[in-house]
Amino acid sequence: MDNEAGAFYRKLPKVELHAHLNGSVSVQTMEKLISRKPHLNIKHSMTAIGKGQRRTLDEFVFLVFSFQVATDVIREFAADGVKYLELRSTPREEKNTGLTKKSYVETVIKAIQQCKNEGLDIDVRFLLAIDRRNGTEVAMETVELAEEFMLSSDGLVVGLDLSGDPTVGHGKDLLPVLQRAKNCGLKLSLHLSEVPSQLEESDLLLNLPPDRIGHGTFLHPEVGGSQSLVDKVLKNNIPLELCLTSNVKGKTVPSYSKHHFKYWYQLGHPSVICTDDKGVFCTDLSQEYQLAATTFSLSREAVWQLSQQAIDCIFGPEMPLVLQ
Numbered sequence: 001m002d003n004e005a006g007a008f009y010r011k012l013p014k015v016e017l018h019a020h021l022n023g024s025v026s027v028q029t030m031e032k033l034i035s036r037k038p039h040l041n042i043k044h045s046m047t048a049i050g051k052g053q054r055r056t057l058d059e060f061v062f063l064v065f066s067f068q069v070a071t072d073v074i075r076e077f078a079a080d081g082v083k084y085l086e087l088r089s090t091p092r093e094e095k096n097t098g099l100t101k102k103s104y105v106e107t108v109i110k111a112i113q114q115c116k117n118e119g120l121d122i123d124v125r126f127l128l129a130i131d132r133r134n135g136t137e138v139a140m141e142t143v144e145l146a147e148e149f150m151l152s153s154d155g156l157v158v159g160l161d162l163s164g165d166p167t168v169g170h171g172k173d174l175l176p177v178l179q180r181a182k183n184c185g186l187k188l189s190l191h192l193s194e195v196p197s198q199l200e201e202s203d204l205l206l207n208l209p210p211d212r213i214g215h216g217t218f219l220h221p222e223v224g225g226s227q228s229l230v231d232k233v234l235k236n237n238i239p240l241e242l243c244l245t246s247n248v249k250g251k252t253v254p255s256y257s258k259h260h261f262k263y264w265y266q267l268g269h270p271s272v273i274c275t276d277d278k279g280v281f282c283t284d285l286s287q288e289y290q291l292a293a294t295t296f297s298l299s300r301e302a303v304w305q306l307s308q309q310a311i312d313c314i315f316g317p318e319m320p321l322v323l324q
């Protein structure tokens, strides 16, 4: 990667809208925790570290050190030239330590505030994540928690994410929960058609409609989706969060050049480049922009426009956020 180009992408002011907190933890942060907390034997509780291999922080360690982890992740995004960041994370609890879902959310909020107080040049918001593996009841609890924090977090909690193993559960069971969230003013970003053969689920969820779509890999007809799904996305002008490396390494798209970014970008549809899990996939947002540019022959002017247009897709309040 040549240095002049690398510097351009790093300096490019960027907006990150799709970042799972746990999956964004870098190897550096893990190593820091390992060296500072040798008694925890963190190494043994991790799955294989390596390029593209699954590598997330052990749940317990993640929970206990969530403040440190969240501040590190935010600092790394800021150092990469991200000016506005929406982090998402699944509220979790640990009965033995007395950590509750509420205190977990409070911890992430404190980390965001701490970074603000340090004067970091990054505006951070938070989406609470519904893990589809956990069923409807837990999803409803998450919505209630999000509602509560939307009103009490000074605008930091702005919405909900639906994620988790896409092959587990059916979106139709979550419709009433998501509808309720929408009615109370929470913004919705839903992982949609991340894997093939989810036409019915995607169709149902698109009727809400969500405010943004994560991945949407299999929405269009060329890959087994349908024109009517595409039309719904276009009619409602729902932005897509597109994560190139995540999809290539996760093997849902065969190569960078076959990524559906091309399809949506050519339609002139709002397409936002994101990282998904920068730690797991060993990437950062600068690199993702550079990959998009080199793969799809985007001029620097086009890259600049791409990052500017992402501002229109943020869930935070409208603000004079001009990237410069």
Ligand SMILES: CC(C)=CCNc1ncnc2c1ncn2[C@@H]1O[C@H](COP(=O)(O)O)[C@@H](O)[C@H]1O
Pocket (backbone or CB within 6 Å): 020, 021, 022, 023, 088, 089, 090, 129, 131, 163, 164, 165, 166, 191, 194, 246, 250, 276, 277, 280
């Ligand atoms: C193979 C792979 C990682 C694919 C990336 N695509 C994903 N699809 C659906 N949910 C995801 C994905 N990446 C992360 N997540 C969700 O984010 C969680 C980690 O962040 P957190 O614990 O919510 O703070 C995971 O447990 C999972 O629920």
Ligand SMILES: [Zn+2]
Pocket (backbone or CB within 6 Å): 018, 020, 163, 191, 214, 276
């Ligand atoms: Zn994701």
